[in-house]
Amino acid sequence: MALSASKLKVGETHSAQIVDDLKRTQIVQYAGSSGDYNPLHTDEIFTTKVAGYPSVFAHGMLTMGMTGKMLTDYVGDARLTKYGVRFTSQVWPGDTLEATATVKEVGDGRALFDVETKNQNGVVVLSGYAEARVDP
């Protein structure tokens, strides 16, 4: 299921819905697995009354992790060599996210991708790149 350089075309895209109606419970799950218990992600009272946000919001790393599933499903297991992102907007409970990889460069056993994740309103919440080993 790995990608083949000879079949990849610059500009072609792969997209996947990575979450539909994000639940607070999934954010709690991520807090538990990652060890990041920042109350901004799970404690509605603290987040609205003390930090001044409209509600709890997802860890950026949860969005990066979910976007990672789109990538590894696309490039294959153990094929990623680089993956980096900027968190450009917050992700809230109830959000539905679509992640897209766009082929940027192919060559030398590697392919480079632009990576972008958008919410249901078309706002970019994550923007970055990935590099993967590909077959000839």
Added chain:
Amino acid sequence: MAVKQFPVEASHILMFARSVGDDNKVYSDADYAKRTEAGSIIAPPTFAQASAQFDPDYFLRPKIGQPWFGSGKNPTGAAPRGGGGGGGGGGGGLHAEQHFEYHRHLKPGDVLTATTLPGKTWEKEGKRSGKLVFSENVTEYRDQNGELVITARGVGVRTERPVDQKTEA
């Protein structure tokens, strides 16, 4: 951050994969994983971040017997650390960027150490949250043989006030 021992375990990988909504069996089924190119269970690409679990000083985990700034009887149990206004009210500001370079993928049985070095800091005026102070750090994850397995670069940001919400593209 300095982590002396981050044991990579199959149950932790399973729970981490579940939490990011990834049901790929290469993260949970040893027999299946053996037949894939990975050759064994591996960890999902952002798993190294869970090294926080093994950092004794990680400040976003409640510590036994110490005040915790989340809500209990009151909306907050302690003054947020470091100030920096509403956006920093979580104690550590917000995560702005994260980058990973994989020299190889992690698997159960690995025992990692992590060393973090501070990088540069810079400021920017933000439209949605006032003055932004960015700071960078680089973490090197090494395995039980001292081999570099993952290089991670993180950027955090402290904001002057909570980030204004953008609702349309």
